[in-house]
Structures are given as C-alpha cells and as structure tokens.
Amino acid sequence: MKRTIFAFIFCLAMAAASLHNFAAVRLPAILGSHMVLQQQSEVNLWGWCGPAEKVVIKTSWDTITYKTSGGSGAKWIQKIKTPAAGGPYTISINESTVLEDVLIGETWVCSGQSNMEWSGDQGLKQCLDEMPNATNQKIRFFYVPKSTSENPQENCQGSWKVCSPDEMKHFSAVGYFFGKKIQQELNIPVGLINSNWGGTAAEVWTPKDVVESDTELSMAAKKIGALDWWPNLPGYAFNAMINPITNFGIAGVIWYQGESNSGTASTYKPLMSKMIGAWRKAWQKEFPFYFVQIAPFSGYGNNNVCALLRESQTSCLTIPRTGMAVISDLVDDLKNIHPINKIDVAARLANIALSETYGKSGLTYKYPMYKGMKTEKDKIRITFENADNGLIAKDKVITDVYIAGEDRQFQPALAKIDGNTLVVWNKTIKAPAAVRCGFSNSAITNLFSKEGLPVNLFRTDNWEVDTTPVKK
Numbered sequence: 116m117k118r119t120i121f122a123f124i125f126c127l128a129m130a131a132a133s134l135h136n137f138a139a140v141r142l143p144a145i146l147g148s149h150m151v152l153q154q155q156s157e158v159n160l161w162g163w164c165g166p167a168e169k170v171v172i173k174t175s176w177d178t179i180t181y182k183t184s185g186g187s188g189a190k191w192i193q194k195i196k197t198p199a200a201g202g203p204y205t206i207s208i209n210e211s212t213v214l215e216d217v218l219i220g221e222t223w224v225c226s227g228q229s230n231m232e233w234s235g236d237q238g239l240k241q242c243l244d245e246m247p248n249a250t251n252q253k254i255r256f257f258y259v260p261k262s263t264s265e266n267p268q269e270n271c272q273g274s275w276k277v278c279s280p281d282e283m284k285h286f287s288a289v290g291y292f293f294g295k296k297i298q299q300e301l302n303i304p305v306g307l308i309n310s311n312w313g314g315t316a317a318e319v320w321t322p323k324d325v326v327e328s329d330t331e332l333s334m335a336a337k338k339i340g341a342l343d344w345w346p347n348l349p350g351y352a353f354n355a356m357i358n359p360i361t362n363f364g365i366a367g368v369i370w371y372q373g374e375s376n377s378g379t380a381s382t383y384k385p386l387m388s389k390m391i392g393a394w395r396k397a398w399q400k401e402f403p404f405y406f407v408q409i410a411p412f413s414g415y416g417n418n419n420v421c422a423l424l425r426e427s428q429t430s431c432l433t434i435p436r437t438g439m440a441v442i443s444d445l446v447d448d449l450k451n452i453h454p455i456n457k458i459d460v461a462a463r464l465a466n467i468a469l470s471e472t473y474g475k476s477g478l479t480y481k482y483p484m485y486k487g488m489k490t491e492k493d494k495i496r497i498t499f500e501n502a503d504n505g506l507i508a509k510d511k512v513i514t515d516v517y518i519a520g521e522d523r524q525f526q527p528a529l530a531k532i533d534g535n536t537l538v539v540w541n542k543t544i545k546a547p548a549a550v551r552c553g554f555s556n557s558a559i560t561n562l563f564s565k566e567g568l569p570v571n572l573f574r575t576d577n578w579e580v581d582t583t584p585v586k587k
Contacts, residue, residue, distance in 0.1 A: 139164070144271055151305065154303070161192035164190075166185050170182070170209060172208050174207075181195055200219050200220045201304075202216075218306070219304065221306070223297075223369060224365055230453055231289055241288065250278065250279055251278040254304070255278065255306045258285070259272075289371055290461075291461075296469075312346070313345065317390055319347065321353060321393060323350030323354075325349075327349065335379040367402040367403035369406070380420060380426070410445065410452075411446055418585055419582055421555075429571060439467075442459070443558075443569050483563075483564045483569075484501055484570075485552075486498045495547050495549075496538050497537040497550060497552075498535075504564065504565045505532070507563050514558075514560060515555070518549070525549075528540060551576070
C-alpha cells in the first residue's frame with residue numbers, strides 16, 4: 116500500500132512539473148526582439164503564464180529586477196522604467212525568454228485607410244527610389260496584418276523588423292517617411308506600428324459600444340456599404356488591429372483617413388472625437404493625434420462631399436492635442452484618389468510632431484485658416500489665422516473663390532491680397548453676404564502663406580450645401 120501511495124504522489128509531482136514547464140511565459144507579438152520601447156517612461160511588459168507562476172524580468176540598461184506573477188487568468192503584466200533613447204539592449208524574462216536588439220526611442224502608430232496603407236508594393240515611385248537608401252538600424256517596423264473580430268482581441272500576428280530596403284518597400288510610405296524625418300531630426304531610434312486598411316470608414320476603427328451608444332453615429336454607421344474588400348461594421352478593425360497593441364507604450368498616432376466617410380461628413384467630427392477618446396482611454400494616455408486632411412478628388416459621386424468632409428476634419432482641431440496637415444496643393448492628378456506624393460505629406464505631419472510634441476522651433480507647420488469676414492460696401496474682407504507674414508498667390512489670378520449675395524447664388528469672384536487679408540468681390544453683386552474658397556470636391560486653390568503652406572478651404576456661411584449626384 117505504501118509503495119502505491121508513493122508512486123501516486125511521485126506521478127502527481129511529475130505531472131505538476133510537466134504542467135509548469137508547459138506553462139512557460141508567453142508574450143504577445145508586439146513584444147519581441149528588435150522592438151522600440153518608448154523612452155523615459157514606464158512601459159508595460161505583459162503576457163501569459165501559469166496561474167501564480169513567478170515572472171522575473173531583468174533589463175541590460177539598469178540593475179533593477181522586476182518580479183510579478185501570473186493571475187488566476189494565466190496572465191501577467193509588469194511596468195518597467197525606460198531610460199533616455201539608446202540601445203541596443205536585452206530584456207530577459209525568467210531567463211528562458213530573451214528579447215535582443217531592443218532600442219529605446221519614440222514609437223508612433225500609423226493608421227487609417229489606403230492613403231496611409233500605400234507603399235512600394237503599389238509601385239509608388241518615391242518608395243522605389245528610396246529603397247537603396249532605406250537601410251537604417253534606428254528605424255523599426257511592426258506591421259499589423261489585416262484582421263477583424265467581433266470582440267476585442269489581446270494579441271495579433273506580426274513581428275518587429277529592422278528597416279531595410281525590402282521591409283521599407285512593404286511598409287506605409289507616409290509612415291516610413293514620417294519616421295525617417297523624426298529619426299533624423301531627433302537622432303534617436305523610432306518605432307513605427309503600421310495598422311491600416313484601405314477603404315475602411317472611421318467607424319470600423321471605433322469601439323462598437325462607442326458608436327452604438329450615440330444615435331447619430333449609429334445611424335451614420337448603417338450607411339456604410341458592405342463590400343468584399345474591407346470591413347464595414349463598427350469596431351471590427353479596432354478589436355483585431357488596435358486593441359491588441361494598446362498595452363504597448365507609444366508617443367502618438369498619425370492618421371490618414373476620411374475618403375470613406377465623405378458621405379457622412381456631418382457626423383465625422385463627433386465620431387473622431389469619440390474614436391480618439393476611446394483610443395486614449397485604451398492606452399491610458401492623452402497622446403497626440405496628428406492627421407492628414409484628405410485631398411481634392413474629382414471622382415466622388417456627389418457634389419461637394421469632399422469639401423464637407425475636409426471642413427469636418429478642420430473642426431476636429433478643437434479636439435485637444437490634435438494637428439492637421441493640409442495637402443490640397445500636393446495633388447498631381449484629380450482623378451486619382453491616391454496622391455502619389457507621400458514624402459511631402461509625411462514631412463508636413465513630421466513638422467507638426469517635431470514642433471508640438473518635441474518642441475523644435477523654426478519649423479513652418481501652421482496653415483492659414485479662415486478667421487472672420489467683414490463687409491466693406493460691395494466687397495468682403497477675409498481675415499486669417501496663421502498668416503501674420505502675409506499671403507501670396509502662385510499665379511496672377513487667385514482661383515476657386517466664389518461670392519454670393521443674400522440670394523445664396525454663388526458666382527466666381529475676383530480677389531486680391533491685402534497684407535494678410537483677402538478682399539473678394541464680383542461687380543454684379545452689390546450687397547455680398549458670403550464667400551467660399553476652395554470649397555468643392557476638386558478645387559486646388561493657389562493661395563498660400565508667405566511660408567508656402569496652402570490656405571485651408573473655407574466658407575463664411577452656414578447655408579445648405581449642394582450634395583446632389585454629380586451630373587455626367
């Protein structure tokens with residue numbers, strides 16, 4: 116009997132040991148060798164292990180030993196302190212798991228739809244020309260593959276890659292050129308997380324409960340058509356492509372999206388406000404969120420929907436810690452919804468980040484914005500923010516400016532620059548009431564600040580805008 120009991124206990128011990136070995140510490144994909152951790156902060160390391168299993172973490176940049184243990188849900192999480200930018204370093208977890216070539220620096224999420232997604236894979240000449248120069252040990256990529264889920268996920272696929280010509284070719288062009296400028300200007304490592312999907316509306320990147328708790332947003336979401344190439348249901352991309360990385364410390368987000376919301380421009384501002392708020396809540400950080408205003412494009416099926424969406428994007432600047440890059444002058448083909456100049460788009464985003472996030476001075480990054488109007492007999496004088504040094508026109512005649520009387524019938528206008536104001540008139544309109552500038556789907560205005568940044572589209576009225584189908 117004693118031998119039987121001893122054998123039974125021995126078997127239990129062996130089984131327990133076997134289970135312990137099987138329950139080795141596991142990490143999410145976003146934590147791995149070659150990653151860039153956010154500098155001078157407390158960042159999370161986390162994963163899965165056996166319940167109550169001890170987890171011991173050591174880093175090569177200091178002598179601190181961090182200790183935690185798995186909870187009843189077989190999960191663990193531990194905050195660690197990061198130094199100033201540098202590396203490479205190693206991180207050991209229970210000695211059996213070693214993360215190598217870890218850099219400390221600045222990490223940004225690059226998200227949105229196709230204009231953020233486009234890369235050398237789409238034949239962008241700027242990317243192909245850049246490839247021979249794209250070997251950079253201080254830039255690291257993480258590409259979140261396209262995926263959807265009805266419920267928030269804790270992990271995704273992918274791995275960190277060192278920037279090389281081939282890796283750069285597959286990565287977001289806007290993301291890469293943004294990261295390159297940040298890395299060069301600050302001379303620190305930069306991590307870039309690519310999480311985007313062409314054709315997706317912003318609702319897909321917003322948690323489902325956030326959309327459905329708002330009647331207007333819920334109704335707008337139902338207008339998103341179902342197609343074979345991208346998801347259309349609220350939260351589906353957020354759940355699978357954003358939620359799994361929200362434990363990972365970041366500096367901020369750059370965003371290029373909006374074309375797929377052109378039919379619901381009236382709800383875009385509240386939607387973005389809630390989406391950004393939800394992301395910040397998930398990350399537990401009020402990070403900066405810098406976005407690209409969509410470009411003029413003649414292919415929209417309804418009049419002025421692009422202008423209305425761009426107007427809504429402009430209103431998003433009232434959301435704290437946001438910035439917008441205006442790119443209306445960077446369009447080479449109005450029939451292409453994907454402008455091929457990504458370097459200058461990225462540079463404008465980077466200049467916002469360098470100025471607002473990193474405190475660099477001397478960079479031009481603020482665009483002339485409509486401030487107010489004053490009627491002066493048969494003319495209207497327009498004043499602007501961010502135009503203290505004056506305005507310039509790229510041609511002799513200022514284009515895409517319209518004026519209307521109380522009859523609300525807009526007519527082409529003449530305009531002249533007077534210092535940092537614009538005077539607008541039409542000889543047939545004796546009592547002008549409103550001005551619109553660049554306010555259409557395809558207008559590319561030629562009005563700029565003296566520093567060379569385009570004047571943002573504007574209208575002085577709040578009248579109904581024609582969104583009827585475009586006549587063919």
